[in-house]
Amino acid sequence: MKKIIITGALGQIGTELVIKLRKKYGNDNVLATDIREPESDSEINNGPFEILDVTDHDRFQVLVKEFEGDTLMHMAALLSATAEKNPLFAWNLNMGGLVNALEIAREFDMQFFTPSSIGAFGPNTPKDMTPQVTIQRPTSMYGVNKVSGELLCDYYFTKFGVDTRSMRFPGLISYVKEPGGGTTDYAVEIYFKAIREGRYDSYIAQDTYMDMMFMDDAIDAIIQLMEADSERLINRNAYNVSAMSVDPETIKASIQKKMPEFELGYDVDPERQAIADSWPNAIDSTCAKEEWGFSPNYDLDSMTELMLKAIKEKDN
Numbered sequence: 001m002k003k004i005i006i007t008g009a010l011g012q013i014g015t016e017l018v019i020k021l022r023k024k025y026g027n028d029n030v031l032a033t034d035i036r037e038p039e040s041d042s043e044i045n046n047g048p049f050e051i052l053d054v055t056d057h058d059r060f061q062v063l064v065k066e067f068e069g070d071t072l073m074h075m076a077a078l079l080s081a082t083a084e085k086n087p088l089f090a091w092n093l094n095m096g097g098l099v100n101a102l103e104i105a106r107e108f109d110m111q112f113f114t115p116s117s118i119g120a121f122g123p124n125t126p127k128d129m130t131p132q133v134t135i136q137r138p139t140s141m142y143g144v145n146k147v148s149g150e151l152l153c154d155y156y157f158t159k160f161g162v163d164t165r166s167m168r169f170p171g172l173i174s175y176v177k178e179p180g181g182g183t184t185d186y187a188v189e190i191y192f193k194a195i196r197e198g199r200y201d202s203y204i205a206q207d208t209y210m211d212m213m214f215m216d217d218a219i220d221a222i223i224q225l226m227e228a229d230s231e232r233l234i235n236r237n238a239y240n241v242s243a244m245s246v247d248p249e250t251i252k253a254s255i256q257k258k259m260p261e262f263e264l265g266y267d268v269d270p271e272r273q274a275i276a277d278s279w280p281n282a283i284d285s286t287c288a289k290e291e292w293g294f295s296p297n298y299d300l301d302s303m304t305e306l307m308l309k310a311i312k313e314k315d316n
């Protein structure tokens with residue numbers, strides 16, 4: 001049985017990852033960690049939890065030794081918009097945390113996962129059908145962190161034999177936990193506002209296309225990649241993965257199929273718009289499909305239906 005340690009367990013991906021992994025491997029075999037305590041009614045409380053600042057190597061070591069983990073999923077990081085507001089802090093947290101986590105994986109011979117992002121691409125990357133291997137010259141601090149992270153994970157694999165695996169996530173859409181500080185957050189907010197207020201003002205402009213994916217598909221993809229045959233992983237750090245490419249109008253049209261009265265306006269935020277403009281429109285996930293069977297279940301309309309239903313139930 002696997003023994004998994006997750007950092008950033010209270011974040012947007014971490015929360016759902018812990019829940020799913022505990023269902024699969026047993027509550028006691030998944031140690032959730034974060035820099036702050038979970039809320040008293042959080043589902044995370046159904047298994048072990050420890051406070052961990054990922055830049056604190058000594059505490060990291062103690063926790064891994066005590067728990068006897070064999071897999072480390074390092075999710076703790078600042079997202080793109082927050083990182084851009086405080087770039088030096090972002091570098092120290094995102095890169096300091098990652099190199100610590102990789103060192104721990106090396107010391108304790110652990111399998112390792114950390115997410116990369118579509119943010120690892122930049123303005124001179126091909127925008128459509130963005131290839132797996134292509135130009136990566138991002139212009140945001142988050143993007144710089146993600147490219148550096150991909151290279152560092154490759155280095156730990158080739159130099160030390162650490163079984164590092166990663167994928168470039170698009171915007172992830174979930175009703176369980178709202179994201180914080182990302183550029184793609186609008187695509188989550190739009191659903192909550194549709195149910196709660198019947199309208200939404202998007203900070204991302206019309207015709208700005210970005211990749212998205214439903215959170216369930218992202219969690220399944222992590223599990224699938226971690227279980228894949230290591231020999232087949234040519235592009236292990238990090239795979240392009242996406243389920244759809246959308247702009248705010250595309251999501252509006254999908255919501256209006258269920259809620260014709262829904263209205264969309266615009267109040268563009270220049271900072272987040274600049275980041276979005278530097279990212280691809282639509283990435284090509286062929287390598288993930290061929291090398292480990294990536295196959296998302298949700299398209300835009302099936303995701304929209306589920307999001308609207310789940311948020312309505314949550315609010316009642």
Ligand code: AKB
Pocket residue numbers: 079080081116117118119142169170171172181182183184185
């Ligand atoms: C962000 O917008 O920062 C993230 C991402 C695409 O990596 N959701």
